Amino acid sequence: MSPAEKIEIKQRSETAPEPVIDSLATIRDMVSACIQCGTCTGSCPNAFAMDLTPRQLWYNVLMGEKETIFHSKTFSLCSVCYCCTLRCPRGLPLTETMSALKQIAAKENLAPYKKSIQFYKSFMESVRRHGRVREMEFMTLYFLSMKNPFMLLKFAPLGMKLMGKGKVSFEFPSKGNGALESIFRKVEELEQR
Amino acid sequence: MKTAKINVKDGDLLTALRDFFRSILHLEDISAILVPQHLPAKNVVMPTLVTDPKQLNGSDPLAPVFPLNAAKIVSRLTRKPMGAKIAVVLRPCEIRAFVELVKLKQGRIEEVVLVGVDCLGAFKNGDYIQIVGKKEGDFTSRFYTDALSGKKLTFEGFDLAPACKACENPVPNGADILIGLFGVDTNNQLLIQARTPKGESLYDNLDLSDSEEPSERPGAIESLIHERTAYRDKMFAETTEATNSLEKLNTYFAECINCYNCRVACPVCYCKECVFVTDVFNHDPVQYLRWANRKGAIKMPTDTVFYHITRIAHMSTSCVGCGQCTNACPNDIPVMELFRAVSYHTQKAFEYEAGRSIEDDLPLSVFREDDSEMCIRDSWWLGLESAVSGRP
């Protein structure tokens, strides 16, 4: 069900909407008791950088405004500090809702979030392969996936510094190698259902 | 506002006025006219209730004297239905006093037509007798000629009464029919104005021809009021200075003998019997002794200042400043001066002006249970205190 069938929001963004899976319903249930008091926005350390405030994001979730939601960078800017969750007078799982939106974006590989998605996916790929994560590998995977190896240069000074301290290793982690593959597979299997 | 002019021959205002009164009395629905007249005896001027037009020959609303404020008379005439309509010729302060009495349910306005004459002022009663007692002939015309030509109104060393000199209401604005002198070429004309619907219906029956108000009139009135206000403010300042402590107030009323003449003369003091002559102030003999004991000596009679303050408390919101109180005082206490000074502030505090309009509610008459902010006593004391202390 989409409650927004008969509602039209003007001043739509110019870019054409990308296909989005129609699974907003569960997410809407997470925030349906929202009374739009704005506590979340006031609490959010990253609100200053967001295009929609969290309050506006929830409103769009309630209204089923997929296109607005997935053109906004708001949820990708959530740094999972849980301030809003803690303070919401309705006790809504707001941080988890942000994550749920991230998950949709990741599943759908939505273009606006490419950077974050690739970052996380690279990380998880590293974990999947080795059981533990090694910064060097995962950063390389990330920069490669971004098809921009030059990005590496931006982080080079820090990387060099860390390498100097022996904190970034070129070795892959030895222990637990491949230990998590079966778990990843099973999760994927369950999520397909 | 319907306006007309009637002709005056040789500057004889009185004749023209008498003719006009006759024409009013001739009207079908006017049964009588109350007008000040020279009485044959002793050359005094008193209100007379006239039904026969011939009996208007001595009428003289311009004589500079009014031994009593006629509002009291009109109140007596109208307390209950009379079954007929009368016209009453009054000074502005009398009209204003009557308006107050109507609001106090002491008179009814339904059966009267108020005819007001521009007021040139008056002398104290005693002074007037002194002046006219020695004069041959028509003092009134000498007076109004001087008054209207702006000469100094001092006769035999007697000046106009202070109340009149301080009166900023020389024009009878509340009258149904106004007879205008200020700014009018009184050698030839008198101004007649119908100021109310009641006045208009009378006017319509009077065979008058419509005309314009002379353009000089507003200016003339304004300058007169300006002069009076200046006098008044000076009087307020002096009075305040003379009464701004309890001690000074005692001195101010030192000569008072509790004769209560001032309250009898006061047009708005309407009580059947003043509380000061009732048993409330008929103290036990032992009480006097106790008071005397307390201080070693007390002035007799007691309660003099208390009396005046109480009268101010009761009546200052309705005081029209006619000055009859001062007139009535056997010991020449300037009662009016203090009354007016206090009234000015109390009336201002309530945004009320005594006698201005029948429509304005009397102050203090509306009281609600949940309205504890302005307690009756508080607000009154506020006025008195500021008046006495001279603070705004």
Place this chain on the structure above:
Amino acid sequence: MYKRQLVVGAGISGIRAALDLAEFGYGVTLVDRSPHIGGVLSQLDYQFPTDRCGMCKMLPMVNRDASSQYCLRKGLFHENIEIRLSTELVSVEGEPGNFQVSLRGQPNLVDPARCIGCGECVKVCPVEVPDSFNAGLSGRKAVYLPVPHAIPNAYIIDTNACSRCGECEAICPTGAIKLLEEVRKNFRILVVDDELIMRDSLKAWLEDEGFAVDIAASGPEAMNHLSKQAYELMLADIKMPGMDGVELLQKAKEIFPDLSVVMMTAYATVETAVEAMKIGAMDYLLKPFDPDTLIPMIIRIYQDLEASKESPMEVGALVLCAGTSYFDPSGGNNTYGYGIYPNVVTSLEFERILSGTGPNKGRLVRLSDNKPLRKVAWLQCVGSRDIQIDADYCSSICCMHAIKEALVAKERAGGALETAIFYMDMRTFGKSFQRYRDQAEIEHSVRFEKGRVHSILHDENSGDLIIRHVDYSGACIEEIFDMVVLSVGQRPALGTTALAELVEMPLNQWGFGQTEPFSPTRINKEGIVLGGSFSGLKDISESVIQASAAALSASRVIHAAGGSLSPEITPADSFPDISQEPPKVMIAVCTCGDLLLKLLDTEQLIRCLKTDPAVDQVAFLEQTCTVTGWENLFELVEKHKPNRILIGSCLPYVFTQKIKELGQRVGLNPVLIEVVDLMLMAQSSKLKAETPSADEISKINSELLAVLGTGLARLKWADPNPVPSEKILQQALVVGGGIAGMFSALAIADHGFQVDLIEKEEILGGNLNWLQRTLEGHPTKTLLEETVIRVEKHPLINVHTHSQVLSSYGQVGRFYSTIENNEKGAVTLEHGVTILATGGAEADTTSYNYGSSEAIVTQKELERKIHDDTIDPNRLGSIVMIQCVDSRQEPRNYCSRICCTTALKHALNIKEKNPEINVYILYRDLMTYGFTESYYTQARKAGVIFIQYDLAEKPQVTPMDGSVRVTAVEPIIGQKIRIDADLVVLATGIVPKLPRDLAESFGATLDPDGFFEEAESKWRPVDSLKEGIFACGLAHSPRNITESIATAEAAAQRALRILSYERIPAGKVVAEVRHSLCNLCERCIEACPYGARVVDPDLEKVLVNAAMCQGCGSCATVCPNSASTLAGFLDQQMFEVIDSALEGTYS
């Protein structure tokens, strides 16, 4: 005989219920667990909308002399009310109409009868604790005054804080303090423990508390003690060698079944202890324990046992008015830094800061650094509407409280104060609230910021507070405030759960009292009713209404149980007529031990007093407060036979009853006996020297003379004539046969009085004829049917349908109303009181293109159409509801209170039938006050979309082909939205149906919106200023069914207070007219606020209705020559009183 009634809780509703019952003639016992009456109101000085107090307006209006006319915040003195403070209800037995209750009073270590309030004890007390009266903002000693203003205001001792140092006991000049009560010595405790240290410390602790303690080291030794000496209580250890505690318990109980035993146990043997309770132990103590847990428990046991010795009190019904308490913001996620940042205060604390008796003496400065307040913020919904802290409800009162505080603070600051209120919805749902809010915003520039503030930052250096909030554009704004006030919400009162368990009443999910559907007061248990905010969250006026309704329900219980109906009026005692005798006064001065004699020159005093020939005798007596002293006085009176008695002593208020007795014994009308307070004078003289100088003595003499002189002056003029009374026609007229009218008619008829019930329509029921069910889901049909049957079958109710009142005149006790029936024509009914229950209706509208399309309906039409299936939610795709149609804006600038909940009701109902439907509610502020808030949450959860709109940009409604297009500005996203709806529902609000001219003919006035105008919106909410006229239901104000019933029962209660008397006596203080002086200027008629005066044109006289006159004195004030006078305040009398008072200041 009249049954006594018990009112639990002496807050505002408890006082109201007690007064209502007492005025009705019941004896009432009013208990409160705190040491003062007034509840939280004793801490609140100002009430909106007047921004003043006004509590005194609750004082009885009929039979006024039964109650002292004192400030109710200071004290309540009614001859039918017994007040027991620091007292709790501990048990309830029996059945409705016949309960036996036991009460437990905290023993008072200060004897209130002896305490003279000198405060010497406070000076020496070494213990300082936070003062709860000032919400902890200031400190107080362990011995203290519970409130600064009570009368009598005896000091009390905080037993928890008191260190028992004895300093106060030593310094008390009247011996009023007894720290260790003698009686405790009679309470013997046996401590049995095998550990020596345990035995010894217990003995020491308990003996410190004044108990008599013996110790035993083993079971056999204990048995030995028990056989020799009677014990009240035994503390027995469980684990002892040989005979263990349980065995000891068993043996002891066999021989001494009445012995109370408390087991002492370590954690390991808790189960044994629980078992022990099954065989007769009363409780157990878990080791290790400290004195702080042990002592209160033992004292409680002691008090319970002492209380159980008193025979339980017989009462007819219980009215529980236990109130609520405030949320404590320091617990949980204290994001506002309450208790950490000194300038974050609660609304109650701010109230104390505003108060002249507060920690700042009313100066508007910060407590932390004395900085004057220039900018203050209020944060709403602290502890309310917060699911995280289990408060899915609105506390109902905080919005108005915050506005009031802002306005009072602004006034106090002379305008030099910036105020901002941060809120989610401004819940201005009560009568006149919306205009008050608008005025605050427009005229007084109180800033209203929509948005919830999540946390406060603190500037350590300046003490200022930084608030970060978000506006609609999403911009974050940081603002600095001097002080932040947290508008704390309501919580169940302390002890609610225990009380509920005691009377076996249910609590709702948040712990508040739960009443039966449609009843504001009744619970599932007959004979026990709830009043005030105990059953939910209410402001003063609703609490007062509810309390009166509770009084009615309680009285009904008595009636059902066979209580008598009309109060037995004791015939007025006849006393010898002394009106012709000259005054012969006896002055008796109580010397309070020898305290006064030390300060006085008695010879000189007698000489001075006797200069007044009215004074016959001057006597000095010792301790008139004691029985002996009083007997001495009686003998003197017998001997000298004065015709007036003046007593100089302390606390005149406690003498009322004694004076009555004395009068009866010596045959003197009690009005001729007067008591003046000498103690006040003795204290204020500040003279405590053992040997005062001659100058000082003469000064005290003249002060004393002034006090006695004023009393003498009053007494000389006292008028022994009987007070006038007015005859009452014991019948009522109820206008309007809706639910409110029917309920009030039933309430009156059930008390045995005849009622005429007038209904305009063909059938009874009013709005209930179309309503289907409530938000909570209760069907209204059953209620309607049952009520109509009860009304129609009631032998004392005459139902006049198809009838209207044409006109009415008269005064309380006898009104004449002309009723016109469609067929039968006009008849005139006579009645003693009138209840206006003329109801209200959904307002008509032409807004939003109403009428142009069938798809645009009102909420009422929706209810009907859903019921008769003309609207089928399953066939609709989307519905838009628009709230506040024509409401909350001029000219109808009031909230109709029910529309938001009605919208929720329908939205939830529709969503239930068709979950796929889209429901949009366009609202301004959602008024889901109280527990209805949870339905708002439910609606949100059900997927209803809420869109707020602003008056400046109202939604647009355009009928289209087959649908209705609604456009509105959505403020959150700041965009215009468009909804094509299948149905648009308008909430047009309620308009009253009482025509202004009819109201005026009854003598009632209407407010600007046409609702009934109360005598006083908070304290006399269902009364008209004109006595004998009451209103209820929608004629009074918009409200739901249960709230309407509350007003109906309250109005009935207020009416019954009059109806139950054949004649109602006026008060002693009544105005009179001295016709010979009267000029008929009628200023007194205009001045009389109660309409008690009329001018009779035939007699040409001004007449006063003595029962309606409240003795306020307005008439006497406006009358210039004292033609209008007030009994007891004659000019001469007042002059003499003033004169005597001056005596003291002149010399």
Place this chain on the structure above:
Amino acid sequence: MKYLYYPGCSLEGTALEYNASTQTFMQELEVDLLELKDWTCCGASAAEATSYLLSLALPAYILAMAEEMDGTKEILVPCSACYLNLKKVEEKSRKDPELLDKINTILKEKKLHFHGQVRVRHLLDVVARDIGPAKIFSRVKNPFIDLKIAPYYGCQCLRPYSIFDDPEEPRSMEPLIEAVGAKIHPWNMGGRCCGASHMTTKPEVALELVTAILKAARGADAIVTVCPMCQMNLEAYQKKICGKSKEDLRMTILYLPQFLGLAMGLSEQDLRLDLNLSVTKEFRNKL
């Protein structure tokens, strides 16, 4: 005292010194740490951003492994991100049996079953409550009377589960810092978010947050942290931030065990102070 020990990936990489100092510190206080065998990644913040189920399955796997271990049921976690991930599973599975079933379906793959019997403890929780300031005070060798310390808690050890401290006004580090003689820098940034997860993808946002924290810390001699992400964020970008804001915002950032360890007389080498990216000269001089 004995705890299971889950260091997490960061402590093998960028936060080597946290691992080293924690172990040394605990050893000094006679606390045994039994490191989990074959521990795997908890999913960090990446798992939750990609799959809800995965974000629970990964930590559940770790806890299930922990349940297999003998000796104690308490698992000490120094990394706040790991702590939260593990805690979340502990809490959620306790409240939601259905979810627990689902998780166990996944763990079946590894022939493990999670019973919900281990208790996840943050390092700070253990230091503050189990060890306590008194014990630390008794071990102090170099009291830091001249130091003023800004305690920084970050988010995830406080929120959303407020187990051992106030999530809004955290104070648990203060008695510990005071126990070694140092003073507390008065600030209210201790629980503020540093934006760690954004540093790679949205550095402009994260830098803003870090700048605010560093500015508020001015006046302190060091910031003490309990999370490798916070530590890295606060120490690694100082140069960049100083350049951007044109202010000297350099600040020593130490892990809590490092700081307390120093006072207890442990060597800089043992505490691996050499691995810290930002220890100022001024701070060293005060030691």
